Amino acid sequence: MNVIAHRIQHPGRGMALLSLGMLVIPGLDVFAKLLGQTSGPLEIAFWRFLMQSVLMLPFVIMAGAWSVPKGTLVLQMVRGLLLAAATVFFFAALKHLPMAEAIAIFFAQPLILTVLSAVLLGERLRIRRISAILVGFAGTLIILQPSVLVFGWTAALPLISALGMALYMIITRHLADEVDATQMQFLGSLTSTVVLAVMTVAFTWGGLVGGGITSLSLTQISWVIGMGLAATIGHALIVMAARNAPANLLAPFQYVEIIGASALGFLVFGDVPADTTFVGVAVIIASGVYLFHRERLQDKHTSEPG
Numbered sequence: 022m023n024v025i026a027h028r029i030q031h032p033g034r035g036m037a038l039l040s041l042g043m044l045v046i047p048g049l050d051v052f053a054k055l056l057g058q059t060s061g062p063l064e065i066a067f068w069r070f071l072m073q074s075v076l077m078l079p080f081v082i083m084a085g086a087w088s089v090p091k092g093t094l095v096l097q098m099v100r101g102l103l104l105a106a107a108t109v110f111f112f113a114a115l116k117h118l119p120m121a122e123a124i125a126i127f128f129a130q131p132l133i134l135t136v137l138s139a140v141l142l143g144e145r146l147r148i149r150r151i152s153a154i155l156v157g158f159a160g161t162l163i164i165l166q167p168s169v170l171v172f173g174w175t176a177a178l179p180l181i182s183a184l185g186m187a188l189y190m191i192i193t194r195h196l197a198d199e200v201d202a203t204q205m206q207f208l209g210s211l212t213s214t215v216v217l218a219v220m221t222v223a224f225t226w227g228g229l230v231g232g233g234i235t236s237l238s239l240t241q242i243s244w245v246i247g248m249g250l251a252a253t254i255g256h257a258l259i260v261m262a263a264r265n266a267p268a269n270l271l272a273p274f275q276y277v278e279i280i281g282a283s284a285l286g287f288l289v290f291g292d293v294p295a296d297t298t299f300v301g302v303a304v305i306i307a308s309g310v311y312l313f314h315r316e317r318l319q320d321k322h323t324s325e326p327g
Contacts, residue, residue, distance in 0.1 A: 035266025036274050036309070042258030043278035047285050048251035050124070052244045054115045055289075059241070061233040062112035063224055065248075066105060067217040072249020073210040073256075077203065086204035093200050094208075100192040101209025104256075105217055107185030113231065114178035121292065123179050124282050128161045130183035131272035137191050138268040150270060153312040157276040160304030163297050193260060194268045202260040206253070273312055276305045 049069070056065045081087070089097070114123040131154050138144045196205060224232025237245065262271055280302055286292035 031265040035262045038258050039262035039271045039274045040277045042255045044281040045255040047281040051285050051289050052248035053112050057116045060235050061231050062109050063221045063231050065112050066109045068245045069248050070210045070213040073253045076253045077207040080203045081207045084203045086201040090199050097208045098212045101212040103185045103189040105213035107182045110178045110182040117175040126179040127183050130186050131275050134187040134272050144267045153273040153308045156308040157273045157305050160301040163301035194263045197263040
């Protein structure tokens with residue numbers, strides 16, 4: 022039996038946790054886009070990870086999650102830096118692109134994740150999983166109808182972010198069974214905070230694109246706090262999901278993010294969903310429900326005696 026498959030005990034729980042996380046994460050993007058009106062992507066990312074570090078510290082203390090499992094320190098730090106890189110590139114994209122277009126291009130990530138999870142983790146690629154990802158991606162295109170050609174080189178920013186996020190998910194899955202989730206979140210965010218602080222100062226001093234340090238108003242401070250809360254809760258749910266299901270099974274459920282993004286886009290920025298949005302959301306939900314149903318049947322079949 023595949024060792025990874027043997028460790029997976031609750032795929033349905035993993036799907037539900039990731040879906041919930043994907044409904045929370047768009048809140049992070051909204052706050053980042055608001056902050057992007059006056060601040061650069063490096064500075065915004067620094068505040069995002071600083072807040073996450075502060076919010077996670079009490080949980081690390083309560084859990085006593087100080088002991089780093091042997092051989093995982095470097096990988097945990099790399100995981101944090103990959104998320105930091107993905108965050109910076111996506112925040113840069115939000116500065117240049119409408120939120121909907123940036124997210125649409127970013128959703129190449131599940132396809133990248135599916136391929137990488139098979140190559141790097143040895144996870145099985147079942148036809149229904151690939152089909153669900155492709156159907157979910159088609160639903161996203163129906164909703165957002167992105168056009169890479171319209172935005173030129175800036176369209177590459179969410180694609181680079183998608184690659185970084187896919188690698189982050191791979192490492193998260195690799196570490197999930199041996200590293201405490203609280204420790205993983207704290208160490209990753211702390212590493213990112215330090216590196217981004219240095220980069221922000223260096224870019225500002227050197228006058229490079231993406232640098233800049235601004236003073237925050239009380240309203241902007243509340244956005245920073247909201248960004249930290251959304252990031253901490255959302256990515257904690259991602260880690261918990263990875264403990265319960267393989268990466269390529271979870272991939273289609275990342276499309277649930279588009280539901281939260283559409284709702285917040287309407288509430289915060291006044292973006293009125295087109296008729297095709299409802300069609301696309303229906304396609305996305307249908308693909309996830311189908312995959313969940315097929316996995317339940319598979320689990321029932323493999324658990325039957327004989």
